[in-house]
Amino acid sequence: MTGIRSTRLAVLLAGLALLLVPALARADGDPASDVLLISNVSYPFQQKTSKPFVAALDLAVARAKTAGFPIKVAIIATPVDLGAIPELFAKPQQYATFLEKEISYNTKPLLLVVMQAGFGLVASGPPSALAGLQIPTQRGSDGLAIAAIKAVGLLAAHARHPIVLPPIPAAGGASSAGTSSIVVFVAPLALVLLVAAVVGFTRPSRSSGRSEADDASSTGESA
Amino acid sequence: MLIPSGIGVVDPHYDGAFVRRGRCYFPLVTLDPTGVVAIRADAPPVTLGDLFTLWGQPLGPTRLAGFAAHPVHAFVNGRPVAGDPAQIHLRRHDEVVLETTGYVVPHDSYRFADG
Numbered sequence: 001m002t003g004i005r006s007t008r009l010a011v012l013l014a015g016l017a018l019l020l021v022p023a024l025a026r027a028d029g030d031p032a033s034d035v036l037l038i039s040n041v042s043y044p045f046q047q048k049t050s051k052p053f054v055a056a057l058d059l060a061v062a063r064a065k066t067a068g069f070p071i072k073v074a075i076i077a078t079p080v081d082l083g084a085i086p087e088l089f090a091k092p093q094q095y096a097t098f099l100e101k102e103i104s105y106n107t108k109p110l111l112l113v114v115m116q117a118g119f120g121l122v123a124s125g126p127p128s129a130l131a132g133l134q135i136p137t138q139r140g141s142d143g144l145a146i147a148a149i150k151a152v153g154l155l156a157a158h159a160r161h162p163i164v165l166p167p168i169p170a171a172g173g174a175s176s177a178g179t180s181s182i183v184v185f186v187a188p189l190a191l192v193l194l195v196a197a198v199v200g201f202t203r204p205s206r207s208s209g210r211s212e213a214d215d216a217s218s219t220g221e222s223a
Numbered sequence: 224m225l226i227p228s229g230i231g232v233v234d235p236h237y238d239g240a241f242v243r244r245g246r247c248y249f250p251l252v253t254l255d256p257t258g259v260v261a262i263r264a265d266a267p268p269v270t271l272g273d274l275f276t277l278w279g280q281p282l283g284p285t286r287l288a289g290f291a292a293h294p295v296h297a298f299v300n301g302r303p304v305a306g307d308p309a310q311i312h313l314r315r316h317d318e319v320v321l322e323t324t325g326y327v328v329p330h331d332s333y334r335f336a337d338g
Contacts, residue, residue: 003264005315008333009274010258011224011287011322029330031257034225038240038256045255046336083257084318084330 008083029084030095032074033102036109040065041148044077044141052169053145059166060152069161071110071124073148074099077141089115096120112155114148121155129158142169224288226258231277249277251313259335262313271297271319272309282309287323296322301331 010029032042040061043049049057057073064071076095079086088095096113100122103109113120116137119130130151136143146168153165229235231252232245242254250266251274253259262269275282282288284307287295297308298320304311308321320329 004261005264006259006261006335007313007315007317007319008257008259008335009226009271009319009321010330011226011320029333031255031259034256034258035240037225080334080336082334084333086334 030099030102031081031083032076033099036072036074036099036103040070040072042072042074042081044075044081044144046080047077047141049075049141049145050169053142053149056166056169057145057149057152060149060163063163063166064152064156064161067156067161067163069110069156069159069163071112071152071155072103073112073114073152075141075144075148076113076115077144090117091115092118092120094120096122110155112148112151114144114151116144119147119151125155125158129154225256226253226260227278228253228256230260230274251277260313262315269313270309271311271313271321272307274313275309282321283307287321290323293323296326298322298329301329 031045035042041054041057043054061071061073074095076082076089076092079089082088082095085095085098088098092113092115095115096111097120099113100109100111103111108123110124111120111122112124114135116135118135119127119133121127121130133147133150133154135147139146149165149168153163156163228240228242229237229245231249232242232254233248234246235242236244240256242252245252248263250263251269252261254261260274272282275288280288283295285292285294287308295308297304297311299311300318311319313319316333316335318330318333322329
């Protein structure tokens with residue numbers, strides 16, 4: 001459609017809204033709070049995210065949900081994405097706290113907010129889980145999506161619901177395996193192997209009477 | 224209360240919560256669930272009542288979709304508007320808030336995307 005003008009309608013059921021947001025009465029002013037009631041990811045409105053990155057992030061979030069980590073993600077690229085509360089731009093943790101109150105009804109959602117200024121987390125893990133994770137500065141919404149994909153993987157792994165991350169699309173649209181996939185998938189595997197090795201090393205040895213079956217099971221544990 | 228996407232779109236095709244295309248469009252449509260209403264620039268003046276008619280929900284001084292028997296209070300750009308909310312004209316970049324069963328400080332502005 002060309003040649004359009006926009007207006008906006010918000011319908012507030014005051015009793016409900018006041019119950020949900022006692023400290024922030026101006027509820028339902030941000031687009032993500034509406035989108036996340038229906039979808040698991042809210043993407044920027046003005047600065048569009050490329051389709052391959054949308055597909056990759058959607059897949060990562062879907063895998064996390066399947067693994068028992070149903071996280072919701074809001075990517076905020078510009079103040080436009082905050083609607084009536086643009087003052088929370090560049091304040092990801094403040095916005096995450098605000099957003100969580102808007103979208104939580106009977107459950108406390110796991111929430112990740114990604115802005116260029118950093119991450120906001122509610123119930124999805126400690127900030128330390130994302131320590132060292134950089135947000136690309138040159139790629140706009142796609143860069144934020146890349147950071148979100150990696151963050152979902154790290155948070156899921158931290159919550160002991162590791163997932164295999166989808167390949168992160170390259171700038172030209174082709175896919176390349178992201179290092180985060182290796183971190184998320186191989187690191188827990190390495191940890192399991194390490195624990196198995198330590199257990200095997202500390203187990204009291206039975207130097208005599210060890211059967212071939214014992215040897216086989218021991219081999220199986222360390223494989 | 225969510226204003227759904229797909230109001231004013233015939234046979235909408237959805238991508239998640241968003242309408243990507245439709246067979247045809249009325250002069251005012253919702254393409255996402257954020258409450259933003261897109262109005263064709265050459266459309267005749269439209270009212271909130273027109274939007275609710277397209278939505279298939281009632282709107283009146285004491286009726287707001289499925290909620291009845293409580294007064295419906297309307298605000299446009301943060302200012303209260305008396306009378307029947309269905310008669311409110313929708314103008315470019317208006318922020319319209321409808322409230323019932325109580326009072327919440329209404330938004331007085333909204334950062335719209337281009338359009």
